Amino acid sequence: MNFELSEEQKMIQQSVERFVQENYDLSNRIKISSEDPGFSKEYWSSMAELGWLGLAFSEEDGGFGGNQIDTLVLMEQFGKGLVLEPFLANIVLGGGSIKRGGSQEIKDSIIPKLIDGSLQITLAYAEEQSRFDIEDVATSARKEGDGFIINGKKSMVLNAESADKIVVVARTNGSQVDEEGISLFLIDADAEGIDRENFPTVDGLRASEISFKDVQVTSECLIGEKDKGFSILQAVVNDAILALAAEAVGAMEVLYKDTVEYTQQREQFDHPLSDFQVLQHRMVDMFMEYEQCKSLLFRATMETVQDPSLSQRTIHALKHLIGKSGIFVGESAVQLHGGMGVTEELRIGHFFKRLLVIDSQFGNADFHLDKFTSL
Amino acid sequence: MDINLSSEDLAFRDEVRSFFEENKIKSGEDYFSWRLGWFEKAREKGGWDVPKWPEKFGGPGWTPTQHYIWEQETAKANIPFDLPFGLGMLAPILMNYGNEEQQNRFLPDIRDRKVNWCQGYSEPGAGSDLANLKTKAVLSDDGTYYTVNGSKIWTTLAHVADWIFCLTRTDDSGIKQQGITFLLFPMKQEGIEVKPIITLGGSHTVNTVHFTDVKVPVENRIGEEGKGWTYAKGLLEHERTGLAGLSKSLVELEQLKDNARSIQRGNGNLMDNSSYKSKVGELEIDLLATEFTELRSLASAAAGGEPGPESSILKLKGTEIKQRIQKLTVEASGIYSSAWGDKGVGPSFAKGGTAGYLNSRYFTIYGGASEVQKDIVAKKVLGLTKSSSK
Numbered sequence: 001m002n003f004e005l006s007e008e009q010k011m012i013q014q015s016v017e018r019f020v021q022e023n024y025d026l027s028n029r030i031k032i033s034s035e036d037p038g039f040s041k042e043y044w045s046s047m048a049e050l051g052w053l054g055l056a057f058s059e060e061d062g063g064f065g066g067n068q069i070d071t072l073v074l075m076e077q078f079g080k081g082l083v084l085e086p087f088l089a090n091i092v093l094g095g096g097s098i099k100r101g102g103s104q105e106i107k108d109s110i111i112p113k114l115i116d117g118s119l120q121i122t123l124a125y126a127e128e129q130s131r132f133d134i135e136d137v138a139t140s141a142r143k144e145g146d147g148f149i150i151n152g153k154k155s156m157v158l159n160a161e162s163a164d165k166i167v168v169v170a171r172t173n174g175s176q177v178d179e180e181g182i183s184l185f186l187i188d189a190d191a192e193g194i195d196r197e198n199f200p201t202v203d204g205l206r207a208s209e210i211s212f213k214d215v216q217v218t219s220e221c222l223i224g225e226k227d228k229g230f231s232i233l234q235a236v237v238n239d240a241i242l243a244l245a246a247e248a249v250g251a252m253e254v255l256y257k258d259t260v261e262y263t264q265q266r267e268q269f270d271h272p273l274s275d276f277q278v279l280q281h282r283m284v285d286m287f288m289e290y291e292q293c294k295s296l297l298f299r300a301t302m303e304t305v306q307d308p309s310l311s312q313r314t315i316h317a318l319k320h321l322i323g324k325s326g327i328f329v330g331e332s333a334v335q336l337h338g339g340m341g342v343t344e345e346l347r348i349g350h351f352f353k354r355l356l357v358i359d360s361q362f363g364n365a366d367f368h369l370d371k372f373t374s375l
Numbered sequence: 376m377d378i379n380l381s382s383e384d385l386a387f388r389d390e391v392r393s394f395f396e397e398n399k400i401k402s403g404e405d406y407f408s409w410r411l412g413w414f415e416k417a418r419e420k421g422g423w424d425v426p427k428w429p430e431k432f433g434g435p436g437w438t439p440t441q442h443y444i445w446e447q448e449t450a451k452a453n454i455p456f457d458l459p460f461g462l463g464m465l466a467p468i469l470m471n472y473g474n475e476e477q478q479n480r481f482l483p484d485i486r487d488r489k490v491n492w493c494q495g496y497s498e499p500g501a502g503s504d505l506a507n508l509k510t511k512a513v514l515s516d517d518g519t520y521y522t523v524n525g526s527k528i529w530t531t532l533a534h535v536a537d538w539i540f541c542l543t544r545t546d547d548s549g550i551k552q553q554g555i556t557f558l559l560f561p562m563k564q565e566g567i568e569v570k571p572i573i574t575l576g577g578s579h580t581v582n583t584v585h586f587t588d589v590k591v592p593v594e595n596r597i598g599e600e601g602k603g604w605t606y607a608k609g610l611l612e613h614e615r616t617g618l619a620g621l622s623k624s625l626v627e628l629e630q631l632k633d634n635a636r637s638i639q640r641g642n643g644n645l646m647d648n649s650s651y652k653s654k655v656g657e658l659e660i661d662l663l664a665t666e667f668t669e670l671r672s673l674a675s676a677a678a679g680g681e682p683g684p685e686s687s688i689l690k691l692k693g694t695e696i697k698q699r700i701q702k703l704t705v706e707a708s709g710i711y712s713s714a715w716g717d718k719g720v721g722p723s724f725a726k727g728g729t730a731g732y733l734n735s736r737y738f739t740i741y742g743g744a745s746e747v748q749k750d751i752v753a754k755k756v757l758g759l760t761k762s763s764s765k
Contacts (some may be wrong), residue, residue: 129639129708156710156714161528197718199715200714202712207723268504270501335744342575342733342734343574345573353575356712361713
């Protein structure tokens with residue numbers, strides 16, 4: 001067993017860290033977030049040029065043949081700056097679906113453009129009634145002639161506002177909550193019958209509600225086999241959980257370190273706040289939660305790289321702990337910063353919001369505890 | 376001990392209910408004129424417009440049980456909004472420490488909801504350690520006015536307030552609790568600058584307030600110079616009791632359960648989910664206990680006067696309960712909890728739920744942070760002292 005990153009991974013880690021330090025101070029982030037399209041196209045191009053967008057794709061697909069550990073390295077550093085660029089939506093969700101199930105033709109037409117940053121994509125899976133159950137799919141894809149007709153609504157779709165293409169999870173068979181009978185389709189985001197309602201999210205990103213009315217797609221747009229899309233979706237969601245958990249660990253590190261620093265500077269009752277034992281213990285708890293999350297992140301990621309079929313239970317454990325500990329660390333950072341913590345003026349509030357959102361994505365702490373205990 | 380309401384109490388409850396029913400806002404009625412009319416009618420009932428004021432100052436002189444009934448009914452009914460600053464925070468100080476001239480000058484306008492007050496206590500360097508305040512008030516040579524310079528922070532609704540009651544430092548030679556002077560002055564005047572603070576929920580209710588050479592006549596000083604801390608301290612205990620907001624939490628808990636029941640899961644709903652149900656259950660158990668802690672505290676206050684350090688328990692428990700309700704609302708909203716802004720996607724209760732949760736983090740910070748409340752309980756109730764003075 002070995003927890004050391006490779007030399008290449010260390011170099012990437014340092015270069016992402018530098019990028020975040022140079023470009024992601026709070027005021028710049030707020031500015032980028034508030035202007036369209038909600039992220040910096042310039043930064044996105046830089047990320048492509050630095051090769052980060054191609055890390056997780058195989059060499060046959062034009063990538064660098066990396067795995068979830070490389071994504072972990074990137075996302076943990078992204079988490080320290082609350083990076084807005086849509087890496088998760090493009091590379092992990094959209095790209096992750098295509099690299100797993102796309103035909104050679106789809107791969108050839110999409111993946112190079114994801115790697116060079118010229119194409120924006122996303123995955124639309126959640127629905128109003130589905131809550132966190134990814135197999136709960138009511139959106140239908142009805143076979144007609146050579147193709148399919150898609151009808152339904154998708155919720156909280158990340159990056160849909162900017163997307164050129166959307167990977168849509170639809171039901172081609174079975175009842176609403178069956179794993180069998182789910183299929184994935186690659187659709188043009190401006191295809192006839194698609195309507196997007198865009199809005200900001202709590203963490204300064206963007207999401208959309210999307211409706212599909214008699215949207216026509218050809219059979220060539222299928223990603224993976226018809227009715228067999230669930231296993232792709234499950235693997236993509238697992239990757240997304242690992243990526244978000246890495247981002248959360250980066251965010252938690254900032255929160256506990258900022259809090260330690262602040263309490264050493266802020267004086268009340270003629271002492272620095274850090275003199276008070278009750279506050280010291282709270283910070284020790286924050287630190288321990290951060291370390292524990294990092295351990296479980298490593299465990300789940302290393303298991304997945306080794307054999308994805310054996311890591312499911314650990315992934316549930318990870319998402320549970322990330323949700324619970326992330327909110328604990330966020331709430332504690334705010335509490336220890338006092339009134340200032342509840343304002344938009346310090347960065348900790350923004351990190352807290354991101355951790356809150358991460359808990360609500362791909363299943364919250366309760367959801368994954370239930371899954372964990374039933375496996 | 377008897378948990379049953381007496382027939383007099385039941386009659387009182389019915390009277391309160393029918394008063395609320397008869398004076399509901401009618402459709403199309405102007406809110407602000409309805410509001411003032413409502414307080415007028417409440418006054419005619421014999422001080423119902425100022426339930427917590429003593430009889431001597433026009434209050435109703437209710438028993439603790441009647442207060443409890445009133446709290447419960449007001450939490451459920453749609454009654455006009457009221458702000459605590461003048462009515463609940465300044466008024467008791469005026470009654471206890473103000474002179475007759477000051478009482479006659481300020482109390483009627485507070486009672487008529489004519490003047491909005493804000494509270495000038497916290498400062499950038501004086502949060503939980505409130506006595507550390509530095510805003511300076513210097514008495515003029517002829518002894519007729521003070522000149523105030525300094526800054527206040529977290530001043531709720533300062534941007535709409537007409538007057539401020541303010542703790543200022545007139546002497547820094549002794550321990551920091553000494554030399555604090557309690558002044559009242561208008562907000563709309565030269566030398567006062569109000570700047571908004573946007574909270575995590577994205578809203579503007581608190582501010583920073585800067586004073587530059589603000590002149591305050593000595594007639595506007597409450598009590599003696601340098602004794603302001605003593606006056607404010609009693610008030611802080613009042614404030615803490617008020618911050619618990621338990622009756623409102625009981626209503627919100629029921630709303631929370633209804634919201635969770637509206638989320639379909641399989642053949643049931645979210646309230647059938649064991650993890651979620653347990654959290655709601657634990658919350659309700661805490662609420663049941665805290666409600667009676669409040670009643671016991673009210674009863675002992677009625678027998679012996681001022682609320683004591685037990686009010687810290689209520690603040691601790693009450694604010695934590697409010698935060699947990701907000702958190703469970705966020706959880707019930709599921710994937711939609713991350714939507715931001717006015718548009719509102721997902722179930723209707725999800726809209727603004729996360730903003731409410733984020734702002735609720737303030738509950739365990741303002742009015743004395745939870746850590747400080749626990750210090751108060753340790754020291755004043757349990758008699759624990761620290762070997763080094765902190």
